[in-house]
Amino acid sequence: MIKTVLIVDDDAVTLKLLKELLISAGYKVVQAQTGRQAIDRAIAYSVDAVIMDIMLPDMDGPEAIAVLKGQEKFKNTRVIFLSGIVSRQEGCVDEILVAGHEYPAISKPIDFECLLQLLDED
Numbered sequence: 001m002i003k004t005v006l007i008v009d010d011d012a013v014t015l016k017l018l019k020e021l022l023i024s025a026g027y028k029v030v031q032a033q034t035g036r037q038a039i040d041r042a043i044a045y046s047v048d049a050v051i052m053d054i055m056l057p058d059m060d061g062p063e064a065i066a067v068l069k070g071q072e073k074f075k076n077t078r079v080i081f082l083s084g085i086v087s088r089q090e091g092c093v094d095e096i097l098v099a100g101h102e103y104p105a106i107s108k109p110i111d112f113e114c115l116l117q118l119l120d121e122d
Contacts, residue, residue: 002048002078002119004028008038008061009053009082014108018051021112027119033057035064042068047077049119054083054096054105062098069099080118081105093118 005027007018012033019029030045032038035056042050050068052061061081068074081096081103092114096105104118 002027004030004045004047004049005119006030006032006038006042006045006047006050008032008035008050008056008064010034010056011053014053014082014110018110018115021115025116025119035059035061035067038064039067042074042077043071046073049078049080051080051082051115054081062096065103066099069101078119078121079103080115082108082110084108 005022007015007029009015010033015031019031022029030041030047032041035058038052050065052065054061065079068077083105084107092106092111094105095102106115
């Protein structure tokens with residue numbers, strides 16, 4: 001079961017909204033605004049899931065996820081990408097390919113119900 005979620009976005013408003021949503025849904029939340037911060041905080045807090053913006057100021061989200069997924073500790077960590085550049089497919093989820101693995105991607109503005117469903121999937 002996912003307990004601690006890392007939210008990574010360079011937009012402070014998005015971080016605040018997601019944090020409030022996830023805390024109200026019972027999750028512990030860790031935040032980061034850059035790819036490097038995301039890697040450091042994921043390691044420091046042993047997160048169960050990462051909600052990652054694609055476009056970040058220092059390194060892009062897929063690059064940061066590739067670094068994390070390269071570590072044994074994060075092989076089974078759930079990853080959900082967020083971006084204004086993905087399109088909505090059937091339902092609310094698209095997919096993004098990172099280092100040979102497909103991950104769900106949700107477009108902005110965020111469909112919070114869809115996000116919570118993705119976090120709750122087994």
